[in-house]
Amino acid sequence: MNVLISADMEGISGVTSPADVHPGTPGWDHFRKIMTADVNAAVEGFYEAGARNIVVNDSHANMHNVVYDLLDPRATLISGRHKKHCMVEGVTKSTDAVAFIGYHTAAGQQGIMSHTYSGDIYNAVWLNGEVCSEGYMNALFAAELGVPVVLVSGDDLTIEDAKRYAPDAGFAAVKRCVDRFTAECIAPEKTFEIIKSAARDGLSRLRKPEPLKGPFTFRIEFAAANQVIAATHIPGVQQTGTREVTYTCEKMEQALRCFEVVTILGNTSRDAIYG
Ligand SMILES: [Zn+2]
Numbered sequence: 001m002n003v004l005i006s007a008d009m010e011g012i013s014g015v016t017s018p019a020d021v022h023p024g025t026p027g028w029d030h031f032r033k034i035m036t037a038d039v040n041a042a043v044e045g046f047y048e049a050g051a052r053n054i055v056v057n058d059s060h061a062n063m064h065n066v067v068y069d070l071l072d073p074r075a076t077l078i079s080g081r082h083k084k085h086c087m088v089e090g091v092t093k094s095t096d097a098v099a100f101i102g103y104h105t106a107a108g109q110q111g112i113m114s115h116t117y118s119g120d121i122y123n124a125v126w127l128n129g130e131v132c133s134e135g136y137m138n139a140l141f142a143a144e145l146g147v148p149v150v151l152v153s154g155d156d157l158t159i160e161d162a163k164r165y166a167p168d169a170g171f172a173a174v175k176r177c178v179d180r181f182t183a184e185c186i187a188p189e190k191t192f193e194i195i196k197s198a199a200r201d202g203l204s205r206l207r208k209p210e211p212l213k214g215p216f217t218f219r220i221e222f223a224a225a226n227q228v229i230a231a232t233h234i235p236g237v238q239q240t241g242t243r244e245v246t247y248t249c250e251k252m253e254q255a256l257r258c259f260e261v262v263t264i265l266g267n268t269s270r271d272a273i274y275g
Pocket of ligand 1: 104
């Protein structure tokens, strides 16, 4: 069985603050080891449930976080950016299952460091009228290829979000959100066990998903008007409000890739002080 693990960082065991996840800082250097341990717990659970080809796709920031020499040797690692399918690079029609480790809630929602792709340029993102977290859009992309989500780890609110797009998955709530940068954290020794057993359970319930039919319409509310102008350089991306754009694609793959470009342009037009 082939399993792809997409590993983000805000939902990793013990992570609560931007200082824990900002590449190059001492806090990040500490928590990337915990991130690797969360990933390894999932690898172990999947291996016990029969997976033999396990690929980890590093999905946070510069996508260069998982500590290579601490990785479980039963997995391989996609490290670095950019890549065509971003957080779900490596998911193909021959993938049997996908897992989301260290995930978080959507832009504008409560949850530890909630955001969708970019930490500060989006107030809110909707996909076909639904609040759109990274988990939701990545799950729809995987479903288009016939691949189910079998495991999600993160805070308790991320798990609530995951229940709507992956009801059969194994869930590993590693902390309870108190506020956006505050959590009640379970000790790592225990979260590794929680993740491992959720991985094992989720993979043993493996069931092909029913792909959602297109079209896929993204509606995006930016924090500032200048980001709208930048995003409308993309053909098909329309301004629908002072701070809002909308676009529609027939396939989720196109919609996901377009969202990546909107984010890149939005970020390049952002000012460090004025936004
Ligand atoms: Zn993320």
